[in-house]
Amino acid sequence: MKTLTTSLLWAALAAASLTACQKEQQNLPEPVAQDGNARGLNPLTQMGNARIQGQLDSTIAFGNSNPALNLKLVSYSFRARLDKAADVAAAKARILDAGSVIPVYNRAEDALKANRTPSFELLTLQESTAASKQNTTAIGTVADARTGISSYLDKMVQPGQGQAELVWERNGKRFTSLCLYNEKGLIYDNILANVFTIDNQLKSAAAGEQAKVTASAFTATVLSFDIKWVWGGQRGHITVKHSILYESGRITTNSGTATAWMSVGSADARQRRYVLRNTYAQLTWAYGWATPTGSFSFSYDGSPVKISASVSGVGSKGQGEGIHTIYL
Incomplete structure (x- = not known):
């Protein structure tokens, strides 16, 4: 009888301990935002962010030194993941905000024919919309940048994906963009998705x-x-x-x-x-x-x-x- 009582006691203690651990894991705090040079994230989060971290670190290492781009990624910080539909909607609204910055290329075809990476200017979505409405002669003209981005985000963004805040600098001026990603890396960012080089x-x-x-x-x-x-x-x-x-x-x-x-x-x-x-x-x-x-x-x-x-x-x-x- 004593042996049975002892066994039941140990089982109860083990169950209580397991329940406490599960609750602790379920209530882990979100990692504190870190810039690209700090690694204060917990190991599990680091594993999930490894792909996008590599892409962002490579942007700092290689993209920042490309004179054809004249653009620098200064730092990045991770934000809470998109847990629910409301989070997805908020992220889309942030990306599609009229004041969000996007690169706009002029006469890119001439540079490509000369095997050069074309230059671009940085405009807000509101400014780029006005620019695209002035050029409506090409077949298949997109009414404005926001239409194309919105359609793409509707297909690609969903709960469970991650987001990071990116800080950029060009000609001494800084601005931010919102980067969405999954375990494979970048899903969309107004700058990263629209800047390119040619090899x-x-x-x-x-x-x-x-x-x-x-x-x-x-x-x-x-x-x-x-x-x-x-x-x-x-x-x-x-x-x-x-x-x-x-x-x-x-x-x-x-x-x-x-x-x-x-x-x-x-x-x-x-x-x-x-x-x-x-x-x-x-x-x-x-x-x-x-x-x-x-x-x-x-x-x-x-x-x-x-x-x-x-x-x-x-x-x-x-x-x-x-x-x-x-x-x-």
């Missing part, structure tokens, strides 16, 4: 360059470049290739391939056989890409049909088009 794998070749055939089956790479995050990681890639077959001194087949992808945004590339002759073949091609604040579209005209690309909206975007020739 062209064909720096020594022009997109319309002619290529001399040296074999019966020949493929030329028309263009191949990475769209990169401000922290240096690959964000997207676009490739167009042109292939022919020739036999008995004449070209018999003319074809191409085009691939494109981009995260936190969209990208596409098109190609079509343009001209096929005995001694030369031509491929018409075009590509477009844009972040959630911009858009692109393709059009076809002429005989033979030529492909063109148009971009519109604010934020990051790019397009290109041309005709590639392979000759015997």
Whole structure:
């Protein structure tokens, strides 16, 4: 009997201890906000934030030293996670506030054609809306940046995701942005999602360059470049290739391939056989890409049909088009 009583007592004490631990875990306080150089978060939270921390630290290490951007991430601090629908709504409202800052590119296509990262200015959403309404001639024009951002956030943001406050500096002036993320890293931030760099794998070749055939089956790479995050990681890639077959001194087949992808945004590339002759073949091609604040579209005209690309909206975007020739 004494043994049974002792066993029951120990069981009761163990149950009480387990209940206390569970309550303690359920009522753990939110971590105190820390800047990017402080690591005061508890180990479990650190593990969940590791991906975004790496992206933000890399932005400070690499993006801050890029003279083409002229933009510095000064610090960042973690905020409470989005626990419920009301938190999600508040985060969206903060990002879509008329005073929120967003990068706006002017004549970005010219810089991209010259294999340079284009320059941008920083405007509030209210200012960028006014700017986009002045440019309504492009096909697929986005009415304003807030429309594109709102649509994207509606699809991507949900309870359970994290948020961080980012402090930026440009030309001696500081401003903040709200960064939303999950275990894979960035979901959206007005600055991080709309600033980019370009890494062209064909720096020594022009997109319309002619290529001399040296074999019966020949493929030329028309263009191949990475769209990169401000922290240096690959964000997207676009490739167009042109292939022919020739036999008995004449070209018999003319074809191409085009691939494109981009995260936190969209990208596409098109190609079509343009001209096929005995001694030369031509491929018409075009590509477009844009972040959630911009858009692109393709059009076809002429005989033979030529492909063109148009971009519109604010934020990051790019397009290109041309005709590639392979000759015997």
